[in-house]
Amino acid sequence: MQIKLQPKIDFSRMPIANAFLTPDQFKDEYFFDMILGFDPATKAIGLVNTVPPEKMFHDHYAFYSSTSKGMQTHFAETAKKLLPLAGKGLVVEVGSNDGIMLEAWKDIGVSVVGVEPSANVAEVSRGRGHDVISKFMSDKVVQEILAKGKVSLVYGANVSCHIEGFADYLRNVASLIGRDGVFVFEDPYFLDIVEKTSYDQIYDEHVWYFTISFINQMVEPYGLQVFDCEHIPVHGGELRMYVGHKDKFAQKPAVEDWLKKERNLEQQIQILDQNIKKSKIELLNILNAVKKDGKKICGFGATSKGVIVCNYCGIGPDLVPFITDTTPTKQGKYYPGVHIPVVPQENFKGVDYAFLFAWNHFKEIDEGQAWFRKNGGKWITHVPMPRIME
Numbered sequence: 301m302q303i304k305l306q307p308k309i310d311f312s313r314m315p316i317a318n319a320f321l322t323p324d325q326f327k328d329e330y331f332f333d334m335i336l337g338f339d340p341a342t343k344a345i346g347l348v349n350t351v352p353p354e355k356m357f358h359d360h361y362a363f364y365s366s367t368s369k370g371m372q373t374h375f376a377e378t379a380k381k382l383l384p385l386a387g388k389g390l391v392v393e394v395g396s397n398d399g400i401m402l403e404a405w406k407d408i409g410v411s412v413v414g415v416e417p418s419a420n421v422a423e424v425s426r427g428r429g430h431d432v433i434s435k436f437m438s439d440k441v442v443q444e445i446l447a448k449g450k451v452s453l454v455y456g457a458n459v460s461c462h463i464e465g466f467a468d469y470l471r472n473v474a475s476l477i478g479r480d481g482v483f484v485f486e487d488p489y490f491l492d493i494v495e496k497t498s499y500d501q502i503y504d505e506h507v508w509y510f511t512i513s514f515i516n517q518m519v520e521p522y523g524l525q526v527f528d529c530e531h532i533p534v535h536g537g538e539l540r541m542y543v544g545h546k547d548k549f550a551q552k553p554a555v556e557d558w559l560k561k562e563r564n565l566e567q568q569i570q571i572l573d574q575n576i577k578k579s580k581i582e583l584l585n586i587l588n589a590v591k592k593d594g595k596k597i598c599g600f601g602a603t604s605k606g607v608i609v610c611n612y613c614g615i616g617p618d619l620v621p622f623i624t625d626t627t628p629t630k631q632g633k634y635y636p637g638v639h640i641p642v643v644p645q646e647n648f649k650g651v652d653y654a655f656l657f658a659w660n661h662f663k664e665i666d667e668g669q670a671w672f673r674k675n676g677g678k679w680i681t682h683v684p685m686p687r688i689m690e
């Protein structure tokens with residue numbers, strides 16, 4: 301199925317969100333024109349210009365999934381929930397990163413093979429004893445997996461939306477699950493992005509912004525459909541979709557309920573565009589007022605998302621002098637595009653305000669840093685609207 305994206309929201313020049321830099325790399329930094337597009341025929345919402353996958357996913361990928369305790373709990377619960385679908389077959393986890401979910405499968409005795417093209421994070425999971433194929437998904441990888449056994453479940457968390465060749469990927473998934481298996485995936489849901497003006501979910505790695513309407517069109521040629529779905533709160537709101545063969549898996553009522561909400565997608569994109577522009581003005585008003593008052597501020601969590609906020613709004617070290625993060629490979633480096641220094645979380649002290657670039661982990665962060673608010677510190681967020689949190 302041919303996807304023809306019409307340009308809708310122009311973010312202008314953006315860097316690679318996970319390409320943390322050393323100063324000698326500033327002059328050769330890679331940028332692309334980031335434009336969100338829509339295809340009325342397939343209902344696809346995605347990036348008009350994309351970055352070659354090899355530039356984003358390689359042997360020094362910066363994001364390690366296990367950096368959040370909350371996500372460890374989420375994956376442990378998810379594995380238990382999906383256990384009946386795994387049955388006695390083989391589970392395939394696409395985008396297994398450092399093995400956060402592979403651990404959860406192992407804990408409940410499920411045989412699983414991971415597929416992870418970023419070699420450094422794949423190596424971490426191999427070190428924990430997991431079977432991981434460190435390649436991009438392909439026809440060859442499908443054969444390699446099927447040689448290991450019959451696949452009952454293909455699972456992917458925050459990976460399917462990263463795959464530019466989505467039609468080929470679905471063909472591979474369809475070959476893996478056959479008529480009996482199920483494909484379950486969870487990615488940021490487009491309607492959550494609209495509702496929360498969480499435009500920072502839009503970046504190079506996220507090529508697609510999923511709706512059931514789009515997925516149904518894409519899987520239809522294989523006799524598949526979204527037969528169930530559920531809204532989950534992680535990463536700012538995701539829709540977990542269950543895809544299986546129409547003859548085997550009857551559609552549950554939840555699917556129709558969500559499909560109703562997906563009407564007028566083009567109009568929802570227009571609303572998002574207007575709200576993003578308002579959000580930028582309001583956020584800059586807050587940050588400029590903090591600066592004018594001579595207050596101390598830092599960023600908390602050097603997320604991919606924050607790279608978009610900073611680059612889109614023009615927030616550099618003059619407004620946010622440093623960002624703290626627990627990931628050793630990000631520390632001592634500079635934030636893509638705007639070159640704000642990233643430092644270990646131990647440096648999170650002595651500030652009056654902290655801008656939550658990792659707003660999706662707020663509960664975990666606020667509990668872990670309870671002393672901050674007790675001592676008069678205040679969090680700043682831009683989701684769902686820019687504000688100083690009371």
Ligand code: DWN
Pocket residue numbers: 363367368369458459505506535600601602603604605606624625626627630645658660661664665668
């Ligand atoms: O889809 C993707 C998601 C799942 O992960 C990828 N495209 C890339 C990545 O996106 P992100 O960088 O926006 O993810 P997170 O999970 O919001 O990143 C959190 C960052 O904050 C990590 O660098 C770790 C850091 N952190 C911290 O410094 N202190 C996190 C917590 C909870 C903390 O207490």
